[in-house]
Structures are given as structure tokens and as C-alpha cells.
Amino acid sequence: MQMLMTLVRAVHYASFLSLAGALAFAVVVAEPALRRHGDDGGASGLRRRLAALAWGGLALGLLSGLLWLVIEAQNMSGKPFAEVLAQGVLGVVLTRTRFGNDWALRGLLAIPLILSLLPGLGQRSAAATIGRWAALALAAAELALIAGAGHAIAGTGWTGDLHLIGDGAHLLAAGAWVGGLVPLALLFAAARRDPGSACARAARDATRRFSVIGVIAVGTLLITGLINSVFLVGSVPALLGTDYGHLLMVKIALFLTMVVFAAINRQWLLPQLAAARGDVLCQLQRNALIEAGLGGAVLLVIGLLGTTPPALHVQPEWPLPFSLSLDALEANPGAQIQAIVSAIIALGGLVLMGYGLLQARRRTPQILLGLFLFIAVGAWPLQFMVVTAYPTSFYRSAVPLGVGSILRGERLYAENCVACHGAQGHGDGPLAKSMPVKPADLTAAHIFEHNDGDLFWWISSGIVAGGMPGFAPALDERARWDLINFIHARAAGAQPGALRAEVTAGPAPPAPNFAFEQKGRQSSLQQRLQQGPLLLIFYRLPQSAPHLQQLAAAEQRLSAAGLHLLALPLAADEEPPDPLPDFAATADADAADAYRLFMPAGALAPSEFLIDGAGFLRARWTVASAADMTTLEAQLARLAALPLQRESHVHAH
């Protein structure tokens, strides 16, 4: 099915590209050039061929569009082919889905498109000229609207719109360039057949016009292609490590080869065309056809891309045993100085190269020296950035950081890891002494320097040299991510400087999510944090009663200052406080149990957590029975003065 869909997509793109391309070529390139160089019988022949190309493209485009619709409807409804046609599924798809609406609009546009093609593309009348312009506009709209069937429609908001507009422009540029290649080859063929004809006289003029279009189109394709890649691939690991990324690289390689042929035509062959030499025409024609063939291959790749999940939505498999990391450079002051010096020299090389290129007579030695400095010296600091990498190094955690996951991880840790890494994670379990390498201290700050994906690799595959076994056979993927969530939470709680009674600007751990019920309504920490910073209170009665009353009295003032309150009992079976403050809520025992990891001394005690609007734990303290409320307000003021940070060294998910 994927094969068929790929093929249908490729044919559909090719048809509408060549329809729009043939019309654009006729209107913007051929007609003006022919008019200037005297029309004749040869020109009419070319017009007839362009008309045939346009009609053929339209017919094939409508047919493949219909097939695309049927396949899509079959995918959406999950019904067999015959039922899709018989039971009105198509109608539902056309009226109720975004893809269907887009297709319906394109179907409607096809009617005026056919009407405007009817006056006879091959003619030289005024009606034909108007028809051609109208047909060009409609064909361009048809082409750009194909973007509505791509991955871009999955986006929302202004970024989704930008992506959609980018895709539309990408298609239009491809139509103007790739779709014009066969018409260009037809023009060369006509010129070769009759060296005295209008086509031969107009060839140079037309080629120059086409080459201007080509340059604009290639620029547009580059920019919009970049936008598209950022949306659907987004990173180097995704480019190198997913099917989508690989296909994209094939597409880019084909595109660059096309550009090379186009450049040869423009820089080399076009200037020789003045003499209208037959051999030059022949080479031009051959190159245009090769470009068109490569363009066809690109369309097949695009067809495949359309049926492959975008790279952002799959875990990338890193293909190399190393990767480059800026953190490694940051940790090495000596290397930083070398990096700065080599960056300056490389920049000098770039300037030298530019100088050599811009001189009236090109200075080859300067250009080569500049190139050498730029590449060789510029690449020098890369050696300091090399770090070991594994296939899963760039995996993103598949399990969100929640209290349930942390507690599952804690249980798995007790069952599988304590023997070596010790009950508290310090690497001092009973087996530690007999290991060839001391088991790592999993509470050290150093744990945060590793990617989630690296930890995932070690836990899955083990560390052979150190004698740590791999757990992939025993624990499923979710269990391994649970372990990582637990290790991160415990290590964050164990950092001496990280969580204090004072708000600091340093790295802060993300607050694990949990669900709670308040006045009969379900909510979650994550939802609540959308309103801004939060004071999370774990209380125990009767001890905490005076403090809860203090908070109730201060609630309005605090919320005016932007702080919301949420109070949970330390034990789930706690009697509700009386009077019940409206910031009180109930949650599973899991919430307090997981937050225990962040409480002072790692023990359940009445405590408060100040969580910033981005979801990071900024400060925590214990409250015996009543507190000095001015301290809380001072911390709140410090929190407000912090620049809001979205990332932390302690990874968020």
C-alpha cells in the first residue's frame, strides 16, 4: 500500500508541476521571446507541444488526485476499497476532513482551469493569451494547494501557517523550475530541427529568461526547504538517525546535482549560444532532460517522505560512535582559548577568500590559502568537542516525569540495582567491592552531564568494561525510562546546593507531575502551573493547622502577587483540615511519596515547595507549625526577579 501511495503522490506532483511549469514557460518565457524574434510555423509547433504537455499533465493530475483521495479515504475509514466507493465514505472525507476540504477546493478549481485551457493554448489569439494567464494562475493555485495534504497540516497556530505557506511556495518554485525543464528541452529541439526558425532565434533570449526564473526558484526552494526541515527534522541526530532524515539527505543530494547541471547550462553553455551552434543546443537540451530526470527522482523521494513519519516523531538512531558536544568544550578552559584563536584565524581565511574572489582578476593563491585556513584551522577545535556516543544517545525520554513513574523506578531500582549501586545510590552496594570498577555514584552531580539517551544505553546494554550488566532483556523500555526518572529525581534531591530554603538562579530540578482533586474537580500540577508560580504545601494535622490558617489569611495578598497555593496532606488518609481552605486538595499517596525525595533529609515532613511558572522546583523548606510569612514573600520577590528559564541542567521533559 505504501508503494502505491508513494507512486500516486509522485505522479500527482509530477503532473501538476509539469502543468504549471508548461504554462509558466509559455507565458513568461516562450511567448515574449518568440514575439521579439518573429513568429513562424516552428513557433506554432512549439505551442502545440506545450499545449499537449499541459493537457496531459492536467489529465494525469486529476486521475492521480482521485486515486490519492480514494486511498486516503480508505486509510481514514479502514474500510475495503469497494466499500469506500459504494458507501459514501468519499463524501464524508471531502466534507469533514481538512485533507478532504482541500481536495474538494482543488476539484472545484479544476473546472475553470479546464475552461481557460479550452480557447486553444496552441493559438496566437487574444483569447488564447488571456486563457493562458488565467490557466497559469489556476494551475499555480492547484499546485500550491497540494501542500494541504502534506505533513504541514498537522501543525497549529502561526508556526503551522508558516509551515503551510513555506510548503506552498516550495511547490510553486519547483513548478516554475522543474516543470519548465521539459518545455525548455522542447524549445531546444525545435531550434535544432530548423536553425533558421523563430525558435532558433529566440533560444538564447528564452534560455536567459528561464535561467532568471531558475535562480529565483532555487533560492526559494533552499529557503522554504530549510523551513520545512526545521519543522519536520529539527536536529542533526534526527537527520542522521531516522528514515525521514536519510530520505531528506537523498533528496538534497539529487537537488544539488540538478543545480550543478543548471549552473553548467547557465555559466558555460548559455554564453556560447550566441552563434546558435547545433552542438551547444544539443548539450543544453541533454542537460535540461537530465535535470528533469533528476527532478523526477526527487518527486519519488518526496512521495516516500509523505508516507514516512516525520523525524521529530520517532527516536533517532545515532549512526556514529562519537558526537560533538559544546558542553565538552565548555568544560575545558585551555581548549576554549584555542577555539577562539582558531575561530579568528578561520574568519581571516574567509575574508581572504572573499577578497580573492572579488578581485577583477581572480587570485587563485589567496582563494586557496583562505579556503585552507577556513577549513583546516576552523576544524581544529572540533577535536575538543568529540564525545563518545551510542545509538540511543539522542533518544528523548518516552515517559513523562510524573510521580508514578518515579515510584515505579524506585521499586525497580531496589530490585535490580541496589546490589552494586547501594540503597542510597552511592555506589556502595554489597557487590561493589568485588567489581572490577567501582559502581558509579548515581547521586553525583555528574549524572546530569549525561544525555537521557546515554543513561538509557548504559542501563539497556550495560557497561562491559565495568562489569555492569544490561537490563534490556529483563526490563521493558518504559521500565528503563522509569529508572532514569527516579535516578534524576533522587540525584536532584541529593545535591547539596540545588534545593535550598532560598531561591537561587542556579539549575533547578523539574517538578514531577501529579493529578489531584479539588472541590470535586480533577486537575494536574502541569495544568495548574499554566497560571504561573505555585506554592505546593504538604501538611500534617494537627501540627500544620496554624500554618494553614496563616496561609488562608494571606492567600489573597499572595495571589495578587502572582502566587497560587496548593495544599496536599502528607498521608492520603488524613482528615481534612477544619476550616477547609479553598487551596486544599487531595491526591494519591504517590505525590507526597515521590516529593519525599526532594524534602529535607529525604523524609516525609510538612514542607513547602516554591515552583516557578516553567515548572522547576526553585526552593523548599520545612514548616514546623507556623512560619514567618515575610520570609515567604521575600522568596516570592526573588522568584519574580529571576529570568524565567525553560531549560535546566537538570533535564526537564
Ligand code: HEC
Ligand atoms: C553488577 C553490578 C551492577 C549492577 C547490578 C548495576 N550496575 Fe550500574 N554500574 C555498575 C558499575 C561497575 C558501573 C561503572 C562502570 C564504569 O564506570 O565503567 C555502573 C555504572 C552505571 C551508570 C553510569 C553512571 C555514570 O555516571 O557513568 C548508570 C546510569 C548505572 N550504572 C545505572 C544502573 C541501574 C539503573 C542499575 C539497575 C537497573 C544498575 N546500574 C545495576 C555496576 C552495576
